[in-house]
Amino acid sequence: MNPSLRDEATYEQDRLERYVRKQEQETGLSRREILKKLFGASVGLASAAAFTGRAYAAEPLPPIVKPTPNDKFITLSTNRETRFEALKGVGEVTPAALFFIRNHTTTPRIDGATWSLRIEGPGVTNPRNFTLADLEALPQVTQTRAIECAGNGRSFYGSQQGTAGSGTAWRLGAIGVGTWTGVRLSTLLELAGLKNTAVDILPEGLDDVFPAAGTHVSRPLPIERATDDDVLVVTKLNGETLPQDHGYPARLLVPGWIGIANIKWLGKITVAEEALFNYFNTTQYTFIGGSYGPLGPSSPVLGRQVVKSAFELPFPATFTAGLKLITGRSWSAHGTIKRVDVSFDEGTTWTRAVLKNRGNDPQGWVEWQVQWNAKAGSYGLKARATDSAGNVQPVTTPFNTNGYQFDAIVRHPAVVS
Incomplete structure (x- = not known):
């Protein structure tokens, strides 16, 4: 295992090189042709098929479940930003009622009694499902960690530096620090028969398909990071059942990495023996524009969160x-x-x-x-x-x-x- 691959930016460059080398060997295409094919598509190679048998209602529902009063939150389309003045005096841990909400679509209403998490793919020998009861019967880990949207502070590019960035105009309230309880992802991967040839995992959410991506919210994670002890599949926030808006029945927790890595409403994890790419790690969540230039293989990817x-x-x-x-x-x-x-x-x-x-x-x-x-x-x-x-x-x-x-x-x- 290469410890440097636990850093997101280092990993992304490494995985791109591994992918290109493999494609050169298997297809005979040149490096330029492979990169053009990869970055020329709006949806990458690992776009997931829609789930079947989703365990929530199909009729239109309000995008968010919990109350988000105006004195505590700023409404930003399907998202809710926590007002920082609301956190004064509450202590280090953000109460669930004050935790910000980042939704690409809407909060799904999932029946925990019928829900299960599927782990499958060529990188495991024993594909299997885990129910909520299965997860809670395994050894539990509790840790206090932040989750922060990659775009937190985005509004200040425009209001403070004169050039606005695209996307939700967060101030600084797209962050929350929770006490999370769940099972180590490495434990679940071991139970599914993780192979030593595994390279990437692809966790996918059960929220609606995100139109721009053509898939559910998902983002590849290197096996080096996925098997770290602090990466959890969590079922509780601050000692209580995980709220619907924050991923019930289970979500991923990848401390220090940008918010998109912490997939909510987990439904499936695919374990692959090759590098995976999709909309959420090519078209989005890369640095482009300004001095970074246009989207392409040289576009820097987002690494750990910043100070x-x-x-x-x-x-x-x-x-x-x-x-x-x-x-x-x-x-x-x-x-x-x-x-x-x-x-x-x-x-x-x-x-x-x-x-x-x-x-x-x-x-x-x-x-x-x-x-x-x-x-x-x-x-x-x-x-x-x-x-x-x-x-x-x-x-x-x-x-x-x-x-x-x-x-x-x-x-x-x-x-x-």
């Missing part, structure tokens, strides 16, 4: 003059947060914030606070985090057309009267 910070304040914020305790959160998938600096004068001067939970997990976040003697006027508040790997939030983020992984320092407008 970010957010104030627990309305956007924009309003205050009366006087001494204020300002709170916020910072996070990074590359390490723990070691330092947060806050500016109340557009970045001219900085004050070190006090970290509340200094032992924060590298796939969680840290809460922080700082005192501000607020005087009448208009301000741009800024927070800048540094993680244990030495990553510091930059002043700007290079633009990409899809607006992914905005990690620059965000200007938070505030007015004091």
Whole structure:
């Protein structure tokens, strides 16, 4: 096993090279012809056929099940962004009721009593189904980790840097930190007879077919990452049954990787002996546009999530003059947060914030606070985090057309009267 392949960007380049070499041997096509065929299609090689016998109602239903009041969430089409001011005082773990929702289509209504997860494909010797009872009877693992949409912060490409990215215009609330309970994916793969020739898995959701992809939401995952101890098939969030909007009966948890890797409403996992490609790891979730250029084999893929910070304040914020305790959160998938600096004068001067939970997990976040003697006027508040790997939030983020992984320092407008 190559440990470097646990990094998504390294893995994607490696898998592309492996695929090209195999295709050259099997088809006689040139490298250029193979790459043209792969990236010329809007839907890649691993597009899945529609599931049969889906265990939820076919009639039109509201796209989201749980209440999402306007004082807690921002409505963005089929998605709901958590307002950061709603997280003030709730602690490290995000309550299920406040967890953001990223839906490509709508939340499916699945009957857990008849549902099962199918593991199959040429990379296993014992294809089998796992019911919900089967999963819960296996050794359980609990861990507190973040899930964050790759487009979290997308709106600031336009509002702050002048060039808007396409897609849902998230501010910073497309993230939640949950305590997840489930079974290691490696355990299920072993029970299905994982071969040592396995290369990729393809987890697929039971939500409706995503029209642009022509398939259910799915994204290949390398066997090196799939068999890590922290990758789980989870059935509980914060000690309770996994809510419908968050993947019931079971979802994948891949800590540190972009949100799309954490497939909700799992229905099938295909284990392959070759590299897999589809819409969700070629056309989407790659860096294109701007200095990255057009979509093609040289387009960088998204890697681990980046370091970010957010104030627990309305956007924009309003205050009366006087001494204020300002709170916020910072996070990074590359390490723990070691330092947060806050500016109340557009970045001219900085004050070190006090970290509340200094032992924060590298796939969680840290809460922080700082005192501000607020005087009448208009301000741009800024927070800048540094993680244990030495990553510091930059002043700007290079633009990409899809607006992914905005990690620059965000200007938070505030007015004091």
